[in-house]
Amino acid sequence: MLVRTEVLPRFACPDWWEKIQSGETPMADVPLNEKKAAKVLAFFNRLRLPDVSGNPPMSIACGDWFKDLLCAFLASEDPETHRELVWELLCMVPKKNSKSTYVAALALTALYMEEAPNRQMLLVGPSQNISERLFGQAQGMINLDEKLKSIFKVQEHLKTITRLKTGTALDVKTFDTSIVTGEIPVLTIVDELHELGKKAKALKVMQQIRGGGITMQRGKVLMITTQSDETPAGIWKSELEKARKIRDGQGGKSPIMLPILYEFPEAMQREKTYWRDKRNWPLILPNLGLSIDEQALEDDYDNNGRVSKEAEQIWASQHLNIEIGVGLGGSSWSGATHWEDAVCPDLTLDTLLEQSEVCTIGVDWGGADDLAALAVIGRRKTDKVWLAWAHAWARPSVFEQREKISPQLRDFEAAGHLSVVQTGEQQAAAAAEICARVRDAGLLPEVAGIGLDSAGIALFFDALAELEMEDPLVQAVKQGWALQTAHQTLPLKLESKRLLHGNQPLLNWAVGNAKQELVRNNYMVTKEASGSAKIDPLMALLDAAMLMLNNPEAAPRKNINDFLANPVMVV
Template sequence: MADIPVNEQRAAKALAFFNRLRLPDVPGNPALSEACGDWFRDILVAFLASEDPITKQRLVWELLCMVPKKNSKTTYVAALGLTALFMEEAPNRQMLLVAPSQNISERCFDQAQGMIRIDARLNAIFKVQDHLKCIERRKTGTQLNVKTFDTSIVTGEIPILTIIDELHELGKKAKASAVMQQIRGGGITMQGGQVLMITTQSDEQPAGIWKTELKKARDIRDGNGGSAPILLPVLYEFPLAQQRDQDYWRDKRNWAPILPNLGRSIDPERLSADYDNNGKVNAEAEKIWTSQHLNIEIGVGIGDDSWRGADYWEQGAVNELADLDELLRRSEVVTFGGDGGGLDDLLGAAVIGREKGTRHWLCWNHAWVHKPVLALRKEIAPALQDFEAENTLTICDRPEDLILGFGGVFRRVMASGLLPAKDAVGLDPNNVAAIIEDLMAGGMTDDMLRRVRQGPALSPAWWGIEFKLADRTFFHGGTTLMNWVVSNAKVVRQGNGIMITKQHAGSAKIDPLIATGCAAILMSWNPVSQNNISSFLASLAEE
């Protein structure tokens, strides 16, 4: 955590109050002075007592703490909320402690009111209203309301302090960004308003408001947050290179630095046993366990049932290849693939080019989705909206817009002259009649269309891409769309072949990856572009 200058008198007052609070659910009710680690006291002081030594103005208006599960964060933020309520001298103000679910909000409230009920002195300071989940400071009338997240939680209110527990869960909720904007509205008033966010890492790939806030916090931590950031990041996570190194984070000797409450709320032996007995059951269990207990970000699959190409996917990222025109410029020949399973799925497109000179494979992807899918699959709606903002996915109002968008990309590729005269376009033969009609209208011939069988028939594509990723001869645009799609891919063995399927039925989408397999099959046949054929024939005519 950055070294933040503080008002020493205010810091001492906050610490004195916080340290005397006692844990209501632990035998003996130990005081936080002995039960809480210094790591959280540093957060408390920085958040409640920061001060510019020259201007005397507050420096930390927002704080994001990402800490692994079982580090007592819910208990500690309840205590911080009480401390803030005690420190606030202005009358009739509003404070919020917001949780993403009723269970978590009740846990926050129970901890806060429990601390009050076991201390007669605190009973004289605070009035607890159980039915409203409200704690009021008797002297000032200022209230701390514990609420479950909802789009209406801040309607008509300007909170001077908002604590958000498990921020990552809000990344799965629609309109979370709009609510955060309302909450932050208190920060630009003359009275000011602070926001503290505390969370574990998400058990899915970061999306929505969580993805936005995490990126902002990392940028500030890394010195890229502008000249005067108002957010203080406190991120207990391994550097991204170490997160990608499975041998590193699987070594339990490396865990201690990101577990600040190790030896207090976390028993190291029981944590180790839980990992061995539950976290390593299979790849999916390990992915979820490490995201929660080690803050390993989910983005690319690991484990026995994940596609092996996922292990090398990120090393093939070249940002310039997110631009289709750049891929066409660098290629001597391209193949085109598509896949879509209906209006509940994505319609995926892939263009694979063979690079001039190197003969490396270059890949570009895009996807389209019918707008009602966002309501039907609410759990992935924030991710789909992120991909739209990235310009790698188009959300279509009408079903026919999916076909028009797909066909528009084909026409751009067709106009380049880089498609082969034969076996240029690979499609699953099912459910593609309307797509084929549109592509024919865009110039595709019968010879150019290749109906590519799915399932184990695509095994050569997956094996080929795996090897080319591993030996760094396959490159792609490094988009979050494809990182997500690749993380959804699961391998099922059938006979001597393999089949790529979804990790989770319904919500996990892999259509752009299947489209990539279709294009890869055609590229593996060593095609020659129509431009090159025309050039070759012209040279023969000259001779």
């Protein structure tokens, strides 16, 4: 047996998967104040489930995994300094593991344990229905115990529970930008954090809540959630990535967040035959046999989860914490099935240009409230494989008009795959500059090297003309059924790995959004079929593909080394 001798960073748990397989809680060992932990457990265990026949107490109705979480969060203590260690905790656990009921009980326990007078605690749900359920569970637990009625005052109209001895109040709220009004809570519990990834201003509110973490009366934050039923975005994406880094020992020496993540390793999530095997499900369902009936879960999958690929995608994300990528979806573009397996690691525009013998460019333009996207396809010199890269632009009005997707767009901006510009002229100039890069590298054909959807391209056409790129180099690409050849060819090239991409989140997102419809006798991706979901980078890629299908040859090439020594920045 291998014995670890290295000193791990705080809260690192490199053997988390081994712990899950052996039925343990996938968390690092946290030193506790044993006396405080015993008091926490004693109070928590007496609480009773208000919505279960017989109202069983938490001592028998709650899984050990949550009691481990409870003690670590409320009773951690550094044995040398005697200060608390866990100031934040992120738990991801599949649906129906009683997380909402348990956190309501944890909130009451924290309220009982808090001795500071007249402070504020928050229990936050992402929607009114969830916040009302949280309050209802906490209120129901109090109503079942005469002793608790003398400890807490419940104000149903305010959704507030106050400990009479201290005056400290637990406010149950629905998440919005006004939930924190000046006072920094000593404790905040956020249920279904993944839903906040869909809210544009969630990060700002969480930063305000976390402001209490640097005061003398420090504030604690507990976040509990299932996986998202969409690609992780915004605050959910950043918090999940941070938690995984801490768990894997890459989050610094002294993080304050304790991660507890019930999920399969990434490779197993990608292997559909693994997670579809029902024998593997119990591994990440810590409440199996308590709040989850195994046969009922299997029946639900067989009757509801398997009715379509799209239904299975949502079911697996909620019940098995499978992170949504682009490999599933009922009416998804057929190329999406092979997209994740067609990655060329570390592919950038620079490396694409270095490796290519010829390139074509596709552009899908947009108005003030829409994205503009450009895609480059390069035909690799060594084996004729197509290499794909994309970039997009947005004006500030996009974030106002399309608030639902603004967290994803900000993620792409931070990653360098989307640029925010103030005017249409700046947008056009930036895209034209990339076209000039490819031309100056000697990689564009003399005819039909840049393909445009002709709608709304006046500014971009002018910017190209200023850089001496006009007809016949610049061509309009017919849309709709006329893109049929690209629609049919790209999935086949992806399947055979004759089309590779750099795993750009922006392009992955567009592919994941794409829906296809039957046009005449062929299935095709159209903006109409995809609805409000943005697919502009994929449409630009289809335009570039139509030109590459002409089997072009590059115009006389300039010195590539001189060109690469002076790259033009994407703005």
